[in-house]
Amino acid sequence: MYKSLTCVAVISTPKCHGWHFEHHVTRCHIDAGEELQDKVVVISSKFQKMGFCSRFNIYSKITVGHTLSVSQYIAKGLIKMIWNKEAECLGRSEMKALQLERLKEIVKRAYENVGLYRRKFDDIGLKPEHIQTLKDIEKIPFTTKDDLRDNYPYGLFAVPMKSIVRVHASSGTTGKPIVVGYTQKDVENWSECVARLIVAAGGTDDDIAQVVFGYGLFTGGFGLHYGLEKVGITVVPASSGNSERQIMLMEDFGSTILVGTPSYALYLSEVAEEMGITKGRHKLRLGLFGGEGHTPEMRMEIEKRWGILATENYGLSEIVGPGVSGECSRQCGMHINEDHFYPEIIESTTGNTLGYGEKGELVLTTLTKEGIPMLRYRTKDITILNPEPCSCGRSNVRMNKVLGRTDDMLIIRGVNVFPSQIESVLVGMEHIGPHYQIIVSKKGFMDDIEVQVELIDGKMLEKYSELEKLESGIRHKLRTVLQIDAKVKLVNPKSIERSVGKAKRVIDLRNKNV
Amino acid sequence: MLVKQISVFLENKSGRLAEVTKILGENGINISALSIADTTDFGILRLIVNNPEKAEQVLMENGFAVSATSVIAIGVEDKPGGLSTALEILARESIGIEYVYAFVGRDGKDAYVILRVENPDKAIDVLTKNNIKVLSSSAVYEF
Ligand SMILES: [Zn+2]
Numbered sequence: 001m002y003k004s005l006t007c008v009a010v011i012s013t014p015k016c017h018g019w020h021f022e023h024h025v026t027r028c029h030i031d032a033g034e035e036l037q038d039k040v041v042v043i044s045s046k047f048q049k050m051g052f053c054s055r056f057n058i059y060s061k062i063t064v065g066h067t068l069s070v071s072q073y074i075a076k077g078l079i080k081m082i083w084n085k086e087a088e089c090l091g092r093s094e095m096k097a098l099q100l101e102r103l104k105e106i107v108k109r110a111y112e113n114v115g116l117y118r119r120k121f122d123d124i125g126l127k128p129e130h131i132q133t134l135k136d137i138e139k140i141p142f143t144t145k146d147d148l149r150d151n152y153p154y155g156l157f158a159v160p161m162k163s164i165v166r167v168h169a170s171s172g173t174t175g176k177p178i179v180v181g182y183t184q185k186d187v188e189n190w191s192e193c194v195a196r197l198i199v200a201a202g203g204t205d206d207d208i209a210q211v212v213f214g215y216g217l218f219t220g221g222f223g224l225h226y227g228l229e230k231v232g233i234t235v236v237p238a239s240s241g242n243s244e245r246q247i248m249l250m251e252d253f254g255s256t257i258l259v260g261t262p263s264y265a266l267y268l269s270e271v272a273e274e275m276g277i278t279k280g281r282h283k284l285r286l287g288l289f290g291g292e293g294h295t296p297e298m299r300m301e302i303e304k305r306w307g308i309l310a311t312e313n314y315g316l317s318e319i320v321g322p323g324v325s326g327e328c329s330r331q332c333g334m335h336i337n338e339d340h341f342y343p344e345i346i347e348s349t350t351g352n353t354l355g356y357g358e359k360g361e362l363v364l365t366t367l368t369k370e371g372i373p374m375l376r377y378r379t380k381d382i383t384i385l386n387p388e389p390c391s392c393g394r395s396n397v398r399m400n401k402v403l404g405r406t407d408d409m410l411i412i413r414g415v416n417v418f419p420s421q422i423e424s425v426l427v428g429m430e431h432i433g434p435h436y437q438i439i440v441s442k443k444g445f446m447d448d449i450e451v452q453v454e455l456i457d458g459k460m461l462e463k464y465s466e467l468e469k470l471e472s473g474i475r476h477k478l479r480t481v482l483q484i485d486a487k488v489k490l491v492n493p494k495s496i497e498r499s500v501g502k503a504k505r506v507i508d509l510r511n512k513n514v
Numbered sequence: 515m516l517v518k519q520i521s522v523f524l525e526n527k528s529g530r531l532a533e534v535t536k537i538l539g540e541n542g543i544n545i546s547a548l549s550i551a552d553t554t555d556f557g558i559l560r561l562i563v564n565n566p567e568k569a570e571q572v573l574m575e576n577g578f579a580v581s582a583t584s585v586i587a588i589g590v591e592d593k594p595g596g597l598s599t600a601l602e603i604l605a606r607e608s609i610g611i612e613y614v615y616a617f618v619g620r621d622g623k624d625a626y627v628i629l630r631v632e633n634p635d636k637a638i639d640v641l642t643k644n645n646i647k648v649l650s651s652s653a654v655y656e657f
Contacts, residue, residue, distance in 0.1 A: 458581030461521035461558050462630070463612065464551055471555065490556050491525045494577045 083199040083231070084192070087339045088394045092387070095396070099342055100134050102367035107131050107140070110373040113158040116147055117375060137342070137365065138353055143377045148178040148318060156372050157181050164371055169217040170317040177217070180317050181371035187226065189368055190320050193337045194227025197326025200335060200392070201311035202286055203257055205232030210250055212260035212268065213291060214240040214501055219321025220291045224259045227323065233257070240264060240500040243271040250282050257286045262294040262302060262310075263503035266434055269305035270494075279307040290314060290322050292502040293381075293402040295420050297427040299331075301434045312401060318377055319364050325399055333386055333398030340368050343397060344376070345385055348406050356387050361406055362399065380406045410440060410506065412447045415484045419505045422451055422486075425477045431457055431470055435496040441509040450487040451478065454496055515638045516584040517651045518566040519628065523579040524550070524557040534559060534573065541572045546655060547628060549615035560615065562587070562628060564655040586634055587654045589647035590616075590625045597627060600646050607640045609633055626654070 082088050090098070108128040110117040120141045121127065130139060148156060153176075157164065165184050169177040182190065203209070209228045213220030221239060228235045236253055238246055240260065246268060249255070258265055265287055272282065287302065287310040294302075294312070303310045313326035314334050324341050325334035336343050345360040346353055354360045362379045384400040404418035411417070419438055427434045433454035441448050453474065460466040471488050478486045497504075524530045531550070538545060538561075547562040563569045566582055573580045590596040597616070604611060612630040626649065631637045638648050 455523050455579045458521060458523065458579045461523055461579070461581045462583055464558060467523075467556065467558070468553075489526070490523070491527075492523065492530075492577050493579055495525070 081199045081202075081204070082393060083196040085393075087337070088196060088200075088335065088396055090339070090395060092395065095338055096134060098339055099367060102339075103134065103137060103342060103365065104128070104131055106365070106367055106369070106373050107375065109158060109370075110375055114156055114373065116143075116151060116156060117373075134342075137344070137376065140365075140376050142351065142363065143375055145178060145318065145378075145380075148180075149176060152176045153179040154181065158373050159183055159370055166222075167217075168219045168222070168317050168321065170219070178318065180219075183370040186320075186369055186371050189340060190223060190323055191226040191230045193320065193323035193340055194223055195230040196337060197313045197323065197335070198224075198227050198231050198233070198288060200326055200328040200394070201288055201313075202309065202329045203228070203231055203233055203288070207256045207286070208234040208236060208254055208283075209257035209259050209288075210236040210238050210246070210253070210255035212238055212240050212246060212258065212264055212500075218501075219315070219317040220261075223315065223321035223323055224288065228257075228259070243268055243500070244275065247272045247275050247277050247282075250284065251277050254283045256283050257288060258284055258306070258308070259288045261291040261499070261502055262289040262298060262312075263292065263499045264501065265289055265302050265310075266298070266305070267498040267500070269302065270498075273305070284308050287311060288313060288326075290326075293404070293420060295424045295427060296401070297424050298434065301427050314381075314399065314402065316379060316381075319366060319374055319379075320369070324364065328390060328392040328394065330390065330392055332390065333400055335390065335394050335396050335398055336385075338396045340366065342367055343385055343399065345383070346378075348382075356385050356397075359384050359403065362402075382406060408506075410438075410449075410508070412440065412449050412482075412484055415482065417449070417482050417484065421481050422478065423505075425481050426451070426453055426474070429474065431455060431460055432474070432490070433493065433496075435498070436505065437496050438506045439509065440506065447510065448487065449484070450489055452489045452491050452496060454493050455490040456493050515586065515648050515650055516634055517562060517587045517628070517649070517654045519583050519585045519630070520561045520563060520566055520569050520573070521581045521583065522559040522561065522573055524552065524559050526552075526554065526556050530557075531559065533576075534561075534578065537572055537576050538563065538569060541568060543569050543572075547615070547617040547626070549613075549628075551613070560613075560628075562654060583630065584634055585628050585630045586638055586641075587649040588627050588629065588641060589649060590627050596625065599644075600627070600629075600641060603640055603644050603646065604629075604631065604637060607636065609637050609640070 111121055111128045126139055130136060154161065163183050164181040166182040166187060167179055169179045211221055211224055213224060215221035215237060225235055225237060236249060236255055238249055284306055285308055287306065287308050289310055290313040299310050309329060311327040311329065311331065312334060313322055315322035315324040319341060323337065325336040327334050342365040344353055344363040345358060346363050348361040359382060362381045362383050364374065364377050364379055366374045381402045382404045383402050386398045389395040390398060404420050409416050409418055422436065422438060426432065426436050433456040435454060437452040439450045439452065460470060471490060474488045475486065522534055544564045545561055546564065549560045551558050561569065570580050570582050588600055590600065610632040614627060614629050616625055616627045618625055641648050
């Protein structure tokens with residue numbers, strides 16, 4: 001128990017609204033720390049009186065008498081910041097009460113202002129006042145991407161266009177894109193949600209963040225940009241592409257955070273290596289990755305190549321863009337901003353609601369969105385929800401890394417195959433690179449799956465048998481994981497197309513006339 | 515007496531061999547000898563060239579998986595059984611052979627054989643003792 005703790009690393013400016021003022025280091029004495037799990041000491045009394053400490057926890061490892069700034073403590077992992085402690089550490093019952101209040105409000109607003117919801121409700125005789133408990137949400141019909149597409153472009157907007165300050169669109173693979181609109185308040189909430197995940201990952205206002213997400217209609221670039229600025233981080237809005245220039249900027253500007261898709265982060269690491277820009281010449285320490293899923297193996301590969309902590313965040317433009325959830329630096333699930341987004345897990349085939357700990361499709365309801373409220377939107381992302389409080393001090397529900405998408409799933413000779421399973425086998429294997437391509441075709445009436453990987457070193461060229469062993473080794477591991485036989489093709493280094501945005505791993509030729 | 519050989523991974527895609535020879539040609543590198551081992555899946559190209567260091571470098575830069583190893587080159591009399599004498603000597607000394615390929619010198623008279631063995635120094639030793647002509651690298655590069 002910590003009866004008393006002297007901490008020297010705190011901020012003095014009284015206009016404190018967060019920890020932006022950290023450079024004024026002063027001595028503070030905390031008399032009563034309240035011990036939480038994992039030796040986290042939540043500082044109360046004096047700090048709180050000073051008006052800023054509600055946003056962070058201080059670890060007991062802080063040594064009395066040290067004179068580091070708060071940001072130095074954060075960099076050393078000794079202080080974990082929480083951007084909005086009130087929202088992120090809210091008790092479960094308070095959170096549920098808040099969610100219910102907001103749910104009732106948004107259901108009413110959606111029913112009154114959006115034709116699609118009114119029709120869907122009226123069809124089954126549902127009225128907004130029938131939603132009296134959180135469980136009642138299950139009465140509401142699902143919303144799908146098709147609903148957005150059918151109401152292109154502005155059909156689902158709940159406010160007049162004069163209140164919309166921004167639109168974003170995501171490109172569908174077929175036909176028209178889907179369009180989403182934000183009011184001023186939506187943009188503010190969005191930035192707030194993104195700020196939370198940045199701080200949870202370990203970002204501070206001493207950081208310089210290079211955003212290599214594409215800027216434009218895609219939500220990735222702007223979404224992270226606004227959140228980073230809100231935290232006070234220096235933003236380098238590099239956008240995607242022009243990879244050698246990215247590395248040059250990274251070195252010259254001293255970027256400490258890389259923000260983009262994991263596949264582009266991986267590609268950039270190759271470019272940096274080719275240019276001889278290694279750790280020391282670049283100052284990266286943290287990655288904020290999202291926009292596409294990646295396996296734990298891929299994360300480890302990226303961390304190893306860059307020498308950084310790689311964190312993942314999640315979101316989709318239909319809901320808000322990035323900012324639905326994000327990992328804290330402990331990398332143990334993505335904390336959902338539950339005061340803005342209500343998560344459910346359903347069984348994809350039946351639509352039945354599943355419980356915590358059960359694997360299924362994530363369904364999200366926006367609780368505060370004004371421009372385009374989404375009720376029970378089917379994300380197609382497969383994950384698991386975990387309600388346990390995290391050792392970082394946050395108490396909101398965490399979602400697992402996305403395990404696959406219902407529409408990513410390939411059915412090969414009747415067997416369900418997810419590209420992520422293939423990735424988990426390939427990434428980190430010796431002699432081959434982390435890039436891969438999956439080609440599915442029809443041989444006669446049979447599905448044929450070929451996995452292409454790059455042979456990256458020449459060490460095995462002396463013995464033909466070694467190469468064959470490598471190939472059959474990969475094949476064997478794939479068979480163990482996938483339960484089907486996949487053909488493995490070794491290809492030349494750097495011959496698989498690199499992606500500056502979301503990687504396209506699968507080429508399915510089965511429905512094409514070849 | 516060791517000769518440097520370059521091995522190149524060739525994926526099963528048409529035009530890969532032509533690409534290699536083109537890159538070497540453009541960089542002024544001459545190929546003295548060449549062999550390809552392949553199956554339907556992939557191939558390994560083995561090359562003896564006049565400038566192996568440069569060859570390794572330019573091929574790597576052009577996106578090929580490459581390795582360099584030491585092999586031995588021997589001259590073989592152009593008559594029946596010429597090669598078998600050398601192979602028998604190695605077998606007697608229990609020196610394993612990974613692979614062998616042959617080519618003809620510029621004058622068209624002499625045949626030469628490239629041998630990749632487990633223990634090249636020992637192999638050179640026993641071959642020389644048994645009056646088999648082991649070629650120096652400079653001699654090989656000038657074929
Ligand atoms: Zn956490």
